Amino acid sequence: MTAFDTADITRQLRAAGCVFAEDEARLLIGAAASDTELTALLARRIAGTPLEHLLGWVQFRGIRIGVRDGVFVPRQRSALLVDEALGLAAVRPVRTVVDLCCGSGALGLALLTELGTRSAELVAADIDPVAVACARENLAAVGGPVYRGDLFDALPDTLRGRIDILLANTPYVPSSLIARLPPEARDHEPPMALDGGPDGLDLARRTAAGAPGWLAPGGSLLIEIGVDQIPAATELLTGSGLVARIVRSPDLDATVAVGRRPAATSAR
Numbered sequence: 001m002t003a004f005d006t007a008d009i010t011r012q013l014r015a016a017g018c019v020f021a022e023d024e025a026r027l028l029i030g031a032a033a034s035d036t037e038l039t040a041l042l043a044r045r046i047a048g049t050p051l052e053h054l055l056g057w058v059q060f061r062g063i064r065i066g067v068r069d070g071v072f073v074p075r076q077r078s079a080l081l082v083d084e085a086l087g088l089a090a091v092r093p094v095r096t097v098v099d100l101c102c103g104s105g106a107l108g109l110a111l112l113t114e115l116g117t118r119s120a121e122l123v124a125a126d127i128d129p130v131a132v133a134c135a136r137e138n139l140a141a142v143g144g145p146v147y148r149g150d151l152f153d154a155l156p157d158t159l160r161g162r163i164d165i166l167l168a169n170t171p172y173v174p175s176s177l178i179a180r181l182p183p184e185a186r187d188h189e190p191p192m193a194l195d196g197g198p199d200g201l202d203l204a205r206r207t208a209a210g211a212p213g214w215l216a217p218g219g220s221l222l223i224e225i226g227v228d229q230i231p232a233a234t235e236l237l238t239g240s241g242l243v244a245r246i247v248r249s250p251d252l253d254a255t256v257a258v259g260r261r262p263a264a265t266s267a268r
Ligand SMILES: C[S@@+](CC[C@H](N)C(=O)[O-])C[C@H]1O[C@@H](n2cnc3c(N)ncnc32)[C@H](O)[C@@H]1O
Pocket: 072, 073, 074, 075, 078, 100, 101, 102, 103, 104, 105, 106, 107, 125, 126, 127, 128, 131, 149, 150, 151, 169, 170, 171, 172, 192, 193, 194, 203
């Protein structure tokens, strides 16, 4: 690099409102192959493009996950879904993991990696072809197929009644609040990855309704929700015949609703 130095780039990023300007400057400098490229990256970052889309990756639970324009950037708070799934796997064998609404595939990839890639099969699905292409690249290393389609419609019938862990980070922002999201999300992530309908739970509701037919007896559905959605999420899981439980991490500012299919019921 000749035209720029780290301090100058940090100053520009800080002026644009980047909280971790020094880290971002270092990462952008590392990602650029030339001064011209660095100028272009810096301009896009200052204009609000998420850092992760510029770098092409995000670090999630110690794994470098590929992300690209138009794909939801995995949030660090979603580590709670993986923690909770690992907790369930510690008390009950997990053979089949499904990452529904998979986006980049970060959640399924992190879970399978931490469970041990040989101990379980991973299947992922998303409705958005851009997300499906991204997840296919990320999951190639662990051999997990990624299907495209609307929620359970995407999955092969052979999975019915067999899923031990069903991760579903469904969009959960109420439609009326989308306009208040930070520009990085509002302007650079697809609305269908964010907008959960009037109360934010449209997709969660449909997922819970379908889950009993796909979960193995004793298997669990894990959905990330907002803290103010706890009562409604509990009700929709219970209403679907699942045993509901809420997990909250103040450190991650994350909430997960868990719905377990009772071991004795038959699939609906
Ligand atoms: C909040 S993002 C979560 C992505 C990923 N699981 C993560 O945590 O990084 C929600 C994802 O749901 C997908 N999605 C939205 N509606 C869907 C539907 N009807 N069926 C399947 N996927 C859907 C979006 O394309 C998006 O990738």
